[in-house]
Amino acid sequence: MKKISALFLMLVNATVLLAQQHNMSKTYQPPTDPLVQQKLHNWQDLKFGLFMHWGTYSQWGVVESWSICPEDEGWTQRKGPYGATYNGYVKAYENLQTTFNPTKFNPEKWVAAAKSAGMKYVVFTTKHHDGFSMFDTKQTDYKITSAKTPFSSNPRSNVTKEIFNAFRKENFLIGAYFSKPDWHSEDYWWPYFPPKDRNVNYDPAMHPEKWQKFKDFTYNQIGELMTDYGKVDILWLDGGWVRPKNTIDTTVDWQKGIKFNQDIDMAKIVGMARTKQPGLIVVDRTVTGEFENYTTPEQEVPAAPLDHPWETCITMGDSWSYVPNDHYKSASQIVQLLVKVVSRGGNLLLNIGPGPDGDWDPVAYSRLKEVSAWMGINGEGIYGSTSVAPYSSGNIYYTKAKNANAIYAFVLADKDGLKLDKTVALKVNNIKAVKKVTMLGAKQSLKYKLTGDDLVVTIPTAIQANPGQLAATLKITY
Known part of the structure; x- marks a missing residue:
């Protein structure tokens, strides 16, 4: 990897502290499939899960994916030696694939720490908005198992499979985070037009054949995850701007920017996914309806219990992905978050971002060890409880x-x-x-x-x- 100036890292660290506002859906539609109902019921009893954002971006310590989004927002700023032009920055960002070599990757170490701390399920970013696949997809070469990626020669290069297998062996429920938008796909950000924001950069209604290619690409990637990676319990879909136009909530600022119908046929995707993974919980974040089986407030604890299944995702540090010298919450803050979330009837999904070497910051292990000691005594009031x-x-x-x-x-x-x-x-x-x-x-x-x-x-x-x-x-x- 090219050397990055200390000033660049300092600027990046300041950038990732800025968080995008996430708005939770206002209504809820319970699932009707008895297998989904039972899985959801079991999941609600688990209370405490592990979230991990990890990708090539960890090498720069930048906010995951967002710096390549051409929006003038705090979390999309391009700092440092590559930020002079948008195209130059994106080229350097995508070139991170050629230097990504997390040789300290050892998912069993993560499992041991998470299990000891009382976590019961895991959600891993198989693909974020930048389109870099952390699994051995056959749909693109922009992936960790590509010959372009140094880590591809490692016998554990298919990190999604390794992570899922390691956590499954210890009886964790397995969650696959997957970004519906893909900013690397030429069928989402078509090179014929410059991207203007996070959304598709052409009108799917005017170019239905191109949009169909993107729908097929998405369907096939999710199909791979549902077929080749063992039992999967949760399909956690992010990027809520990819949605049918009739579901847009114009009272939400970021949804006002959705100009086109970005319907990817969730019924077809979920039908296929549940054929392969019966009882699969689907979380189509912010898209109210039959495919949002639980809601996901972000970086916040609701003031009162909600009348449906929910989970809040909160970072252990200040950022979702790895940042050098990040500021981690204390064990006391983590325990208090867990208690407050569970008292409101929800689950806490606590995020830790692995670093470019493939391991967590030692502080994360230290925090989980402290939480472990507390959960060993007090866990009976957490698990399987209600508000x-x-x-x-x-x-x-x-x-x-x-x-x-x-x-x-x-x-x-x-x-x-x-x-x-x-x-x-x-x-x-x-x-x-x-x-x-x-x-x-x-x-x-x-x-x-x-x-x-x-x-x-x-x-x-x-x-x-x-x-x-x-x-x-x-x-x-x-």
Whole structure:
């Protein structure tokens, strides 16, 4: 790889901190397929998943794909030695294929860390918007297994297959992220016209044969993923501007820019995919309807429970893909995010971006190790739980066991660590039916009394202060 100036990296780091606003769908249509319903039901119990954005862009440490998008937005800026002209930048960006050689790639190492931290499913970027395939597609040579890519000579070069196999062996559900738009495809960004924004750069209605080629290309790539990569549980589709025109929500700024009908025939794609992968959960992000089996708020926790299955995707660092010296959330922040998401009835998909060498930043492993210690004690209040009113009160968040008469109250630590007061007031329904209160990880039952609508629990002095604890969990048994 060509040397990149320190100034370039500094500018890039500043750029990736800017995030694109993602808008969640406003309505939800439940799936009717019993196999999908069951898979979705099982997925909702898992609560905690791993997301990974990885591609050639990790070599520059730039925001994934977006720097080649000709939009004047904060996350699309082209900085450094290649940014003088758009065409020059794209040429240098696509040339990253010829230097991509992540020789430290070892998915089993990721599995061990993720499993220990309590993660139960994985979603991996098989292809982002730039069109570089992280799997052995037969539809293009712009892929990790191409002879143009140095890593192609590695016996584990088909990294999607290796990742899926490694996580599947440890009973993770497997999710394939796939970008519907493809900015490398000449049938999406036709070289006859310059691209103007993230959208297709020609009118599909005027050039139906070209659009049909793109539809076939998309169908065939998804078909490969559904055929050659073992059992896949989730097809996680990004790039919501590729959608039928009648689904555009003109109250959403980025959707206002969609000028053409970009219908890729999701019914045909999903029909094929579920023939190969019965019960497949499909997540056609932001496209309300039968192919968005759960919604995906991004980098946020809804203030109240949603009335349907949902998952929020949040970065462990400040960016989705690898950035040198990224700022990672603390273990306390991660645990608090998980607790807050689960108290609202959702799943947390936590993103870690592998670096150009094929490994995570050591800080990511350190964070997951800390989360692991907490989950080993407190996980029973997370998995298989449901939301329960009042959901939260102050720094206390509640969940309810699905198959037991128990409510869990998570008392979150502040920045100086956990320090409980002598008494903790809990808001619980059916307060007179309480039989016992315990703290997960402690042996003794706790004394409590009823005061109005509060369950006031006495905390023994010995367990009031625990600077290393990320959150305490009180279990209320009925």
